[in-house]
Amino acid sequence: MMRTQAEKKKSSYREPLILIAFVIVGAILGLTLGEKASVLYPIGQIWLNLLFVLLVPLIFFSISSSIANIADTKRVGKLLVLTIGIFVVTAAIAGIYMFAVTGIFGVDTSIQLDTSEVAAATATDSIGTQIVNTFTVSDFPLVISRSHILALIVFTVFFGLTVSVLGEQGKPVASWLSNMSLVFYKMVALLMKLAPLGLMAYFANLTGTYGPDLLKSYARGLLIYYPAAIVYFFVFLALYAFLAAGPWGVKNFFKNILTPALTALGTRSSAATLPLQLDACDKLGVPREVSSVVVPVGATCHMDGACIATIYEIALCCALFGHPLNSIGDFAFALVIAVAGSVAVSSVPGGGAAMETMVISAFGFPSIALPVLLMMTQLFDAGCTLINSCGDTVASMLVTRVLYGKDWYKKNLNKQEEAKV
Template sequence: MGKKLKAYRFPLILLSSIIIGSIIGLIFGEKAGVIRPLGDLFINLLFMVVVPLVFFSISSAVANMDSMRRLGKIMGSMITIFVITGIIASVTMVVATIIFPMGSGVDISLETPENVETVTLSEQIVSTFTVPDFVNLFSRQHMLALIVFSVLIGIATGLTGEVGKPFARFLESGSEIFMKVIQLIMYYAPIGLGAYFAALIGDMGAELIGDYAQAFLLYYPVAILYFAIGFTLYAFIAGGKKGVTRFWKNILTPAATALGTGSSFATLPVNLQAAKNIGVPKDIRETVLPLGATIHMDGSCLSAILKIAFVFGVFNMDYSGIDTFLTAIGIALLSGVVMSGIPGGGFIGEMVIVTLYGLPIQALPIISAIGVVVDPPATMVNATGDTVASMLVSRQLEGKDWMDQVNVEEPQQHSLTV
């Protein structure tokens, strides 16, 4: 019993710090913002290491693959699983919004947003997958371009053969070093997450009590249930009872980090460590997780359906019929799997909602505000969904006994004693 509690010690410390921070935010309100810099420091440390970590992890994974066929199998399985889980998340929220109608009785003043820029699809595609200058790759705003570059480096290293082996070892060494940097940063996590959550609750308290309380009261329970029940089921499909045990032993730290930071990219380093502890093969976890942080968003699928249902209620539109629901699921899938990888993709997804349903442009700020209210649990589902997706990819590629084929490390305890 003591050994089991020790394995969960650090996640429990993180969750406790979030609860304490939330209580501070509720008690002191906006005054709690005075400790936000302590939280911003933690998030900046994570963001600071994301770019080199993504580069080294993806390029080393690709460079050390046995063949390009292996990369193709991983990518194909990954996309299939991303789409299927996105559809399941969307259908889950459709059912929830049918049972608990949204937007009725809500009084929100309509304001027309200013300076809404229009960008062509071709321009979006070019800016998403490429950058005009090498130095632009050093920004997390161009994460998909960095991933493309990392894959190309990995492929080129593998194709170079014997001459490329020293560089492949350098890439692998860099990947391990930056994972160690993450472990060092996580010593500060309890303070950083507690402070950030105190400021977050202090700022958002009024919004959650006001007109958006409906969205808050529906989304949070649905997201938590999808996380607890849906991901447990996915973990069971991936690895049976052993898969469920390993998933829950390692997922609480990424979940707490995502909940506190509101960023899949900030959670990526911790997620990679969790997947390693679970036993996901190196090439799978270092391909699926960075891409998943960019283009796999079950939590965003949930919120897209909620936005649609909410705005239908506000404008007294008929939220019924198979056509309405199929369109909503299609938009959610675009928002959660496709557009999430595009810079400003969330805003584009909201514009698609407004355009396809013929809503007035004033609906845009309403939809955007919902996104702010539900962001913490949405990010938690987004980030942890990548981890369980990597388990499903492992199951599909390695067979039912994949968890017995690797040496599993014990979860990092992050002892806070010196």
Template sequence: MNKSTIWKNYRFPIILLSGITIGAVLGIVLGEKAKVLAPLGDIFLNLMFTIVVPMVFVSIASAVGNMVNMKRLGRIMGSLVTVFVVTGAIAGVLVLVVVNVFPPAAGTSIQFASAEMEEMSSVGDMIVGALTVDDFSGLMSRRNMLPIIVFAILSGFCVSACGGEESPVGKLLNNLNTIIMKIVSIIMMYAPIGLGAYFASLVGEFGPGLIGDYGHAMLVYYPMCLFYFFTAFPAYAYFAGGKEGVSRMFKHILNPAVTAFATQSSIAALPVNAEACDRIGVPKDIRDIVLPMGATMHMDGSVLSAIVKISFLFGIFNQSFTGVGTYAMAMAVAVLSAFVLSGAPGGGLVGEMLIVSLFGFPAEAFPLIATIGFLVDPAATCLNASGDTIASMMVTRMVEGKDWLNRRIKKEEEMTPEAPGLERA
């Protein structure tokens, strides 16, 4: 591709990365003084968090409400669960191999900080809290994403049963969905400034000393994430849409990946993910179901980080991280913390407490992995969020057949016959 084509295809990611890079440099140069820029970043995050709850509810409710054939909904949900579980298992096997070859605790000399473990909730309470709220007002908070999704699916099913997209409520939901996505596009115009300021403040506050004694664990985790991004993701995209699927994935994955890395929030990256899926060619009904559920349940990056944390604690306490039983327990805890607890308020910390409790580590172990959780969160969230886009492609392939992307391309060419060389959305 020539320079003009590259600029046309990757203009926004380039601007976004430039803003973040400039922010990081300002953070290094200004040090703690860079925290004065924090409000500019907070404004962007607040705008994204404000729009995400109505976006999730309206997109899911309208997608389900527009479905006349409930069998399609069943196929989407079944394919979604399959993709989430299989990709999570692949991530788990990869990290088990990596931490045995490169132990993340090697070379560390960590002083324990005292910490008092919070009382663990029962499994029943966790399930109830993750899926429901005790008051309607709780559905208006981004901290209750799974209950919002459950209520949106129920609402959409009832809309479909009472007239679908031709009913007054169905038309309202579809119109609201269009309006909300327009709001998102306006907010994203501010993203390079907002994320640049956010990164400047972050780097200025923590600086190069952010890594400290955890450097070896980071040297294990971050290259592993890059390996997963550039090997597993293209393989998934190839399964979804062949060579064209891989091409479109790399062409449109940068926006959600960069946004998730900078904000450390899969929820904040939801609107950008929706735009990426639309440009790739994922059907709207699949996109509007897979992405919101993926933001709370599809956590390949979190599976990777959970097992790194477990292996790190084994090394710190001079225990051998080997054996089928140990690996099985590590996989189970990683999947539980990534797929279930991530949907509950404070799910990350609860997952870390679960690791400490189930493996019998002392309370002092909690701040150790809580710190690791903070350090690996940008890369983990990047994989979590960008993986949702690829998951939506895989679900489309399973629901609509392996030639879905070819049909999409043919449709695009029929819509723009006079300019076949133009970028296809």
């Protein structure tokens, strides 16, 4: 069994290590060939365009099929509303925290990438106009576009809920949505097998054009993100545990979270840690009727780590593309994008690409930003998974605190439920 777990951990890191290795090879080619590396640009751009084309149907079918196939929504309605509310609040806190970190330590500004594609209107729109244009569109053809990812998500959620409400009449549609989502999952999986080659070619061109300064941006990102993630893990998750159950909550949360935390770092998968998070919730006394909803839902849409990473990436792109955040409205808009993306897009397979696409479309960044951010996402992924998954356990504690009162951990709620049965 131990050998099998070791093999799984090794396998989980194989793909990102291969991807990083190919990017390094591309960077070396770019530094060696200089501007001649532009001959590789078409290979990278073709792969990128194929990814862009798949994003819209992937988001539509994956999210709508998940919602359309929910059974007995009334039974868990209150619990889900409370759960999503806590997810949004903690994600917003995570985003504000990362704004403070980037404000203190800054991001790399040693290079300025091409800004010719940047939409000037985005910088001058009011916060209200930006939110309206981000979450809605005025005509249906506009919603099926990667330029309006959040508007697409709003439409997709509404569509999925409508199918679910139809009950028996909606089942054929729900089944069709599930089958179509499987098709696009597979298409993305096949395309991602070409990711090392595509990103190698793209980064050869980038480093050939901009030189070693691009690599400095990644190094600085790692030096800022991982210490920030560690502080968030030990300070903010401890704070949430304290709010849920006082000093007892802090002590017992960290006592029971070690195995899930190490698994998250080892596998880079929130899904892989799910049974361990449920076990930790049992040991903490969280009732199973709570943990069985909060933890699985959290595995797909509670992404404080991703929100922290997204805020850093937004700040980085604003620096790289000469698109400064000048006002409270700009910061608020960035926070809305990061929180909405961390809660909504994270449930999509390959959600990293969807998240980055949403960011560049909302801010009008050029398409050259996507491969830059995809590489950053790979480097941040282990830290994101650690915070994302362990945050689900502490969120279960917070939900229990609201539903069962401040002394919930003294009531042995699971045994009470078993006695009723």
